[in-house]
Amino acid sequence: MNPFVSLALSNGVPLDTLVLVLILPIIVTMIAFFRQVIGIKAFGIYTPAIITFAFLATNQIKYGIIIFVTVIAMGTFVRYLLKQFRLLYLPRVAIMITIVGFAILALLIIGGIYNRTGLASVSIFPILIMITLVEKFVAVQIEKGGRTAVILAVETLIISVIGYYIASWPALIGFILNYPWISLLTIPFNIFLGKWTGLRMSEYFRFRQIIKSK
Amino acid sequence: MIAFFKNSRKILGMNARNLQFIRPNNLRRAKRLADDKLLSKKILKKADLPVPNLIAKIKNIDELENFDWNTLPESFVLKPNRGFGGEGILVVYGKKKNRENTWIKADGSLITVNDIKTHITNIVDGSYSRSGVPDIAFFEERLKLLKLFKPYAFKGIPDIRIIAYNKVPVMAMLRLPTRESEGKANLQQGGVGVGIDMASGVTTTAVYHKNTIIEYLPGSRLVLSGIRIPYWKNILSLAVRAQEISGLGFLGADIAIDRDRGPVFLELNARPGLSIQIANLDGLLGRLQRVEGLKIKTAEKGVAVGMNLFGGEIEEEIEDISGKKIIGLVEKIKLIGKEGQEIEVEAKIDTGAGLSSIDTGLAKELGFEKTVEEYERLGLDYEKIKNMAKNEREELFESIPDLADTAIIHSSHGTTHRPMINIDLSMNNLTVPAKVTIIDRSNLKYPAIIGRKNLRKFLIQVK
DSSP states (O other): OOHHHHHHHHTTOOHHHHHHHHHHHHHHHHHHHIIIIIOOOOSTTHHHHHHHHHHHHSSSHHHHHHHHHHHHHHHHHHHHHHGGGOOOHHHHHHHHHHHHHHHHHHHHHHHHHTTOHHHHTSOHHHHHHHHHHHHHHHHHHHHHOHHHHHHHHHHHHHHHHHHHHHHTOHHHHHHHHHOGGGGGGHHHHHHHHHTOOSOOHHHHHHTHHHHHOO | OHHHHHHHHHOOOHHHIIIIIIHHHSOHHHHHHHHOHHHHHHHHHHTTOOOOOEEEEEOSHHHHHTOOGGGSOSSEEEEETTBOTTTTOEEEEEEOTTSTTEEEETTSOEEEHHHHHHHHHHHHHTTTBGGGOOOOEEEEOOOOOOGGGTTTOSSSOOEEEEEEETTEEEEEEEEEOOTTTTTOOOGGGTOEEEEEOTTTOBEEEEEETTTEEESBOTTSOOBOTTOBOTTHHHHHHHHHHHHHHHOOSEEEEEEEEETTTEEEEEEEESSOOSTHHHHHTSOHHHHHHHHTTOOOOSHHHHHHHHHHHHOOHHHHHHHHHHSOEEEESEEEEEEEOTTSOEEEEEEEEOTTOSSEEEEHHHHIIIIIHHHHHHHHHTTOOHHHHHTSOHHHHHHHHTTSTTOOEEEEEEETTEEEEEEEEEEEEEETTEEEEEEEEEEOOTTSSOSEEEOGGGOTTEEEEOO
């Protein structure tokens, strides 16, 4: 075993924590890559990263996805309801978080009724994270409109699911525990990404008409 | 495949826009200016550039409570100072008669003082500002729609987005408000963007919903290409002036045209969108690179460079459609003689003349020396010819080499009899065979005149 890893473990750092911290640079680098080279935007870098870890913390990813979709669907619905009241930003978000919270509770109970105990036993940490996702969602709705907000939410979901599979890939975890410094290699890679001025893959599609023209 | 790489290299993507153009050219101070509508208004006004007149501003709830609503004119526009993407703008068209403090909105619905107050509260609270910081609401004069734009604009004012870089206007787009965009000209709100030829100010292709290319205005049969933007040169030079003043090295200027005042600045933009490329079916990066590093001293020079470098698509397009070439009233043409001798001259394009004619000296240079000499030796003039029978004339001319025909020409100088020869004319890269008359034009400004008979494959542009 790598001396750094054994040092950490022998001093009481839990293995899970160690793995998550070492894998975090890879996840955020992947998100940066998706934005700069592929053109999938998502809600910035924090939200998809934290949703990835929320997925890791739910026992099964399908429950994570169900909760995520519920939050976004409720967020859209409640925004529609609240539009006519013309409320100020923070009170409006407070109401949304409340309603989304209750919707998640209802979802857990329904899961229990249909003997989906896995859903009810999801720990509170991922649930809270995903409920607060609604604030990001509302902010984007206001800034860029409802359509864009839904597109970005779907992109966030896609990135987080990919992140989940990367972060729970046993071969990668084993590798990173043997060579923890590999994580730092993301820094030069990000310097490269940060200087990248080429077209994003999505832009080849967006500007296809110009590319096609004579 | 090669075309694919060539074209995609010309396109400006998000990464390059942010890293290569916005970051080094638009410094923080300049960006702050662009994001602050009141400040950019003030600075533009100070430089004598036209902006909509400010009526009043409301900085906080206190000022809102004490605001005297009677100071508002019949029509006005209410805007958030740090708004973006056209959000939070309220356009009021007129005051409702016989009702206290009630106005009519763009869509004909009524709006009361209380509605306006709620809107202002939202603005002041930062609902429409970037990152939600508290904001200032302000009233400004409502611009009046130009007659030309009336059929194209749905309840709003179209504006013209100009991208200026290094004091050169590089690309432009006309933005039309639609039903979907609720009278706002912004593309992300559902407005239509129409590309503009930089040289002529005439619209080309149109884009809708960011990526879809359209020919007609949605919901109508109005063709979007071929609209000639008035004050074009003036608009371009305004954009360049604004760039000098604002310090935005990479600027997106939004200019509207008021019916009475002419071009007026709406907004300066430090992060102009990229869809303008689709509306023009051309990449920005290619254009920016051509302008980069040029030393442009004055706005006029910059405008001229932009018009020259990035214009002309229209002419090519018309040429494509009609299959005809476009030439001017005076055109540099090439005369091609008997043995392929080529002479370049400036010719007058004259639709008043039937036949083309060239100077005697030119005819000699083109290899028709003998023809000219032998004809001249006959010593003919119109009076002699007039009385000859047809076969008599034919006999007379038979011996002259390379004589194609003769013609009697009535012109402002009187009536003359002239010899004719067969040559080729090349105008705007199109070569046509021509039978031309020969006459002494040495005292005239142009050594050649091109008449109707040889202009069938051309369109003439009157400048």
